[in-house]
Amino acid sequence: MRYSTKTQLLTGSAIVAAGFLFSTNAVAQDVTIAFSASELGATAYNPVAASNLNTATSLIYDRLVEQDADQSFHPHLATEWEETPDGMAWTFTLLEGVTFHDDTPFNAAAVQSWIASYAGTENEYLVEAIGSVDVIDDLTVRFNMDRPEPNLLYNLASAFMGVPSPTAYAELGEDFGVTAAVGTGPYEMQTFEIGLETVLVRNEDYTWGSDLSENRGPGYIETFTFREIPDQSTAFLELRTGGIDLLLGVPTDFLAILEAEANIQVIQMPGTGISYMPINVTAPPFDDILVRQATTMAIDQDSIVAAVYGGVGAPARNFLISSLPEADVDPSLNVKYDPDRAGALLDEAGWVMGDDGVRMRNGERLSVNLFTANSTEFTRLTQVVQAQLAEIGMEATITVFDSSTIRDEYRRNAHQLAVRAYDWNNSDILDWFFSGNRLGYPNVSMWEDEEGQRLNDVAMTESATAAERIANFTAYHEYILRQHLFVPIYQPTQNIAFNAEAISVPDPVRGSRFRGQTFMDIQVVE
Known part of the structure; x- marks a missing residue:
């Protein structure tokens, strides 16, 4: 099985050097991103048990369904679904040919194990209306509900319902999401330095992106490096000088300055919090x-x-x-x-x-x-x-x-x-x-x-x-x-800025947030 393992902590100077290396190596299709302030401090990429996740999570894990900017729901790992009139059962048909990063298959049994894994976690509320899960066949699963749940599709589309490999989840225990994070997503976690940076590498086998992306896979970019830069003035300066290629969460008082930068483009999306x-x-x-x-x-x-x-x-x-x-x-x-x-x-x-x-x-x-x-x-x-x-x-x-x-x-x-x-x-x-x-x-x-x-x-x-x-x-x-x-x-609004001389970003952005579906369509400007 293929597990990406955590490396030793880098020194501060090595981290800075690594960041500049990734951002300037456009030929190698590498892109460096700074997290927004609200996303700092994640301690694990474990969607089942974590109370704090970030944008990189959406590249490691796929979800059964995806939510677009207009609040509509789109198929992903589930190709279709049907709810009974009384709301007491949901049947999902699953996408064929999907595998986890550890080469184990995504199927109805994996969904059954995944739903059960929420028991006793802070995120159990997302699935607590599901009384049991029946495997109908390899690609069909039924949720038997203890009560109707009109919010079920929203829950299934959330970052906290990315689907992990049941095998890796069981084997790694509390280390899952820290030493390795194994999903079906378009990128695999190579390294994760808590509070510093996360490096994701392309899943070369990925061909099952949702219809929120023009590119269904593999991703165009070979490596995404996500950096945690607590001081937003520093992150802003690095965007202007080439230390990073994309900044998630631009402070509003920097917008006017960025608009004057010929190489910087700003995307503004409706906010999703307060x-x-x-x-x-x-x-x-x-x-x-x-x-x-x-x-x-x-x-x-x-x-x-x-x-x-x-x-x-x-x-x-x-x-x-x-x-x-x-x-x-x-x-x-x-x-x-x-x-x-x-x-x-x-x-x-x-x-x-x-x-x-x-x-x-x-x-x-x-x-x-x-x-x-x-x-x-x-x-x-x-x-x-x-x-x-x-x-x-x-x-x-x-x-x-x-x-x-x-x-x-x-x-x-x-x-x-x-x-x-x-x-x-x-x-x-x-x-x-x-x-x-x-x-x-x-x-x-x-x-x-x-x-x-x-x-x-x-x-x-x-x-x-x-x-x-x-x-x-x-x-x-x-x-x-x-x-x-x-x-x-x-x-707030969601303000995202990127160096247009280094990368291209799709317009318009699909989804309620700037997440995995958009990263699939990012390309390096040659």
Whole structure:
């Protein structure tokens, strides 16, 4: 069997040298990419068990179905599917002739084993409606449902439902996705240096790309090197000077500069997430709902969009991207800047403004910690948030962590406030960040509430149709908003930039995100 194994850690200078080698070796069909800030810190390429994945994952693993930019679903490893009228069974016909990177076959038995592997993981919710899986024949599989799941196709198209080799998954155990990541995708993992870079090499046998790509395989590019560059100014400079060929996630304040660069092209796509500030409800003073409500009114989303993001993107008013129907909540629940009301709420809570501009109660200053990740965009946004909190008399001290460490701090319940972002275009993100079953991380708000969990479970498990699901998630979303668990800040666009003298990128980009289907059509400019 062919397993790509992890190499020893490179020195910093060797990594930099390697990056420049890949980016300048156009004849060898090698391309170097920098991850966006929101994708930094993945610790494994294990779609079944990981809580954080990145774009490279979509090149290692294929999915049964793919989602296009218009939200429609397209065949991939499944060529067709049929749902029974009562929603209690789904039958999938599988693509013939597909093999995993370890030369084992993709078939109905592999799908059966793959679905079973989610048991006991954080991602089990994606398949929990599936009661059992029947192998009808080698290329036909039936999901017998415990309940209808109107969100099933979306789940199957997500990055967390890439199909791994059952053989490799069983043999490697906890090392799967670290020492080797074995899927059916167009690229194989050659090396993975956590927090540094991932190198993928072309799967020469690949001929089964989805119809979201013009090229069905093999890929045009021999090697993709994905680098983690926490400082976005550095990543931006490397794009301009040839150190990288493509930058996933361009800060908006760099867009005008890039537009002046003759060799740089920018692709702008609708955003699929928001930036927000979770509030730890177990950490005083935020165990007081009045303080939480005041905090939500302290942040001026409109000025942040204008000043920090140059007017690109939109203010976030609740926890979901505005294109989702579940974001259409009671208008009175949408979060808006109101510093006068924030001040009145803090007065009501007993926090009196001090002579130095910091509020006091019973001799205690209203001083809090404010966590953020070490990327240029997050630190800049967090500094603005700090200044706006100061306007209502809240003194916030910023602590910057790398992307992996900050999740450990959340799990330790060491935080009060944080500035972070998510990338997900489905309402089940509410379950991910607010279910009482996920305290610490991803439930950074540390919120555990009986009625909230009931609404969560109804939305996740008792929706028989798409319309019921929308209604149930809207009700859950509105209840969350009434608890003041977070401050929505910004709804970004997806900004991707590339060196047009080095590579060509398809236009338009298919899919809701810049993922594997687009990389299949990238070519080196000779």
